[in-house]
Amino acid sequence: MTARPSTEQRFRNAFWVSETGCWNWTGYTRLGTRGPYPIFRADGKSSVHVRNWAYARFRGEAYGRKPQLLCGSPLCVNPWHLELSIQRKPSTRRYPTNTHCSRLHPMEKANVFYTSTGYRCCRECRREYDHRRRWERRGLEPPPYYPRVEADPPEHVL
Ligand SMILES: [Zn+2]
Numbered sequence: 001m002t003a004r005p006s007t008e009q010r011f012r013n014a015f016w017v018s019e020t021g022c023w024n025w026t027g028y029t030r031l032g033t034r035g036p037y038p039i040f041r042a043d044g045k046s047s048v049h050v051r052n053w054a055y056a057r058f059r060g061e062a063y064g065r066k067p068q069l070l071c072g073s074p075l076c077v078n079p080w081h082l083e084l085s086i087q088r089k090p091s092t093r094r095y096p097t098n099t100h101c102s103r104l105h106p107m108e109k110a111n112v113f114y115t116s117t118g119y120r121c122c123r124e125c126r127r128e129y130d131h132r133r134r135w136e137r138r139g140l141e142p143p144p145y146y147p148r149v150e151a152d153p154p155e156h157v158l
């Protein structure tokens with residue numbers, strides 16, 4: 001008797017890693033207006049957007065913002081090739097840049113550091129970046145990063 005593979009196992013078994021680090025999806029796709037996009041069964045639903053799932057699983061809550069693909073490979077599901085769009089298209093909402101970083105970590109004292117050029121940075125984003133780099137430098141896939149500072153969207157964003 002074999003245990004049913006977990007969602008994460010099914011995810012990991014359904015892509016191959018290209019030279020550019022893209023996780024190219026080999027599972028189901030659906031045809032959207034801008035070409036095929038990866039879908040799979042997860043969270044009790046039959047067709048979940050793989051990229052949205054991967055972003056949430058490996059990088060954290062997207063707070064309704066859509067992960068945008070940076071590498072341009074339509075079948076790539078590498079969560080580190082995604083970036084959240086700061087603004088949703090029809091929305092005129094503004095995201096505070098002085099109180100929160102682009103990924104909505106609170107920019108409070110303990111979570112802020114300054115670069116040598118005086119640029120204000122989010123410590124949590126930096127930690128996640130360092131974590132990823134440590135593995136990628138050795139040519140390995142980074143394991144999931146567990147945040148130490150949770151994203152904390154200000155009320156008017158939700
Ligand atoms: Zn990619």
Ligand SMILES: [Zn+2]
Nearest residue numbers: 101105122125
């Ligand atoms: Zn941050």
